[in-house]
Amino acid sequence: MTVPAEVLDQCLLNEPRGQEALYKAYSARMYGICLRYAGNRMEAEDILQEGFIKVFKNLSHLHSREALDAWIRRIMVNTAINYYTKQLKFQNEVSLKYDSSDATIQEDALSKLSYNELLRILQGLPTGYRTVFNLYVIDGYSHREIGEMLGIAENTSKSQLWRAKASMKKILRRIL
Amino acid sequence: MQEKDTIEDYYRKAFTGFEPPPPEQAWEKIRVGIHPLEAKKGRLSGLRKNFAGFSHSRNLYPLLAAAAMVLLFIMIWFSYSHKHNIRGHAYAGEVRICKGTAYLFKVYDKVKPYDTVLLLQSVPVDGNGYYQFNGIDHGNYFIRINPLPGTDVTRNFIPSFYDQDAASSEANVIKIESEDPTVDIHLLPK
Known part of the structure; x- marks a missing residue:
């Protein structure tokens, strides 16, 4: 997504008109990110507001205008992580023992679920599971990067992801 | 593992490009966050406009006239009802x-x-x-x-x-x- 250069110039001059244009260009996409990381819609709204305030206050630190998309996205993700910092609890042991009374979850079964249902399953996960799942699966960070972002070991990130998916499967088996 | 790939892939596909409409009042709150003084001025100006709109609205003239007549009638009635x-x-x-x-x-x-x-x-x-x-x-x-x-x-x-x-x-x-x-x-x- 690109926004006109004059919009960025106005934002750098702290002009509300430009700021509103930038918000309109990115708000839907960023709200989607916030909803994934948040436990509910109200918290997602809080994160969205806090994230955009950081964007406008720190826009002068943006080195390259081409990197605006990634920069805003990163700010939203970091804001979401910081929002839940106190709640983030990670269990370090990696248990690879599978709870395998499991039937496979087929893609066509998943496709029966609406966005809202998928989102509710994700939001229902413990904060640590949800954060790592989002970072790794959807936002494409590696376990090493996640470890650095959250201040945890790479293996802890892996175990959180595994636990997140195990929890999701349990929920999915119940509802499908 | 088939299961692992299914959930990851499905969520990745589903939420890539996920753009739900943002909350209606969100921009207003952000604006207040970055321009607290202007937001305050804006509220005052809004109040002034509302008042001006109210006082200049021609649609309200008949209503105001009727209310004044009713008030006058009540005052006259009250004043005479207490006379002897x-x-x-x-x-x-x-x-x-x-x-x-x-x-x-x-x-x-x-x-x-x-x-x-x-x-x-x-x-x-x-x-x-x-x-x-x-x-x-x-x-x-x-x-x-x-x-x-x-x-x-x-x-x-x-x-x-x-x-x-x-x-x-x-x-x-x-x-x-x-x-x-x-x-x-x-x-x-x-």
Whole structure:
């Protein structure tokens, strides 16, 4: 997504008109990110507001205008992580023992679920599971990067992801 | 692992490009966060505009006019509903006098001597000795009847207060509270 250069110039001059244009260009996409990381819609709204305030206050630190998309996205993700910092609890042991009374979850079964249902399953996960799942699966960070972002070991990130998916499967088996 | 890939892939596909409509008031809150002073000014300006819009709206003229009429009616009704009339006849002996003047005095003293009195109204007494005062507030009053000069009545009777007193200091006070009283007055003979 690109926004006109004059919009960025106005934002750098702290002009509300430009700021509103930038918000309109990115708000839907960023709200989607916030909803994934948040436990509910109200918290997602809080994160969205806090994230955009950081964007406008720190826009002068943006080195390259081409990197605006990634920069805003990163700010939203970091804001979401910081929002839940106190709640983030990670269990370090990696248990690879599978709870395998499991039937496979087929893609066509998943496709029966609406966005809202998928989102509710994700939001229902413990904060640590949800954060790592989002970072790794959807936002494409590696376990090493996640470890650095959250201040945890790479293996802890892996175990959180595994636990997140195990929890999701349990929920999915119940509802499908 | 088939399962692992299914959930990851499905969520990745589902939420890549996920762009739900943001909350309606979010921008306003962000604007307040980054421009707190302007937001405050904006609210004040909005209030001013609303007030100006209200006061200049022609659509409201009939409504305001109707409200003013209703208010005026209520005020008039309230004011008249708390007023009273005093009526009666003036007598010289057993006979009603023919013509004269009735005077109404407001009495401000609560007890005798009634020194603080004020003449409020005077009305003619008709040929049948009848008089009437209108629009009288609650309170204490004196009424005095003066017969028409040059008649037999003036020759035989003196101007008198209710009830058969020549001086206000001795007169009886008429109390006006909730009803319209009838006050017949008998003149004192000379």
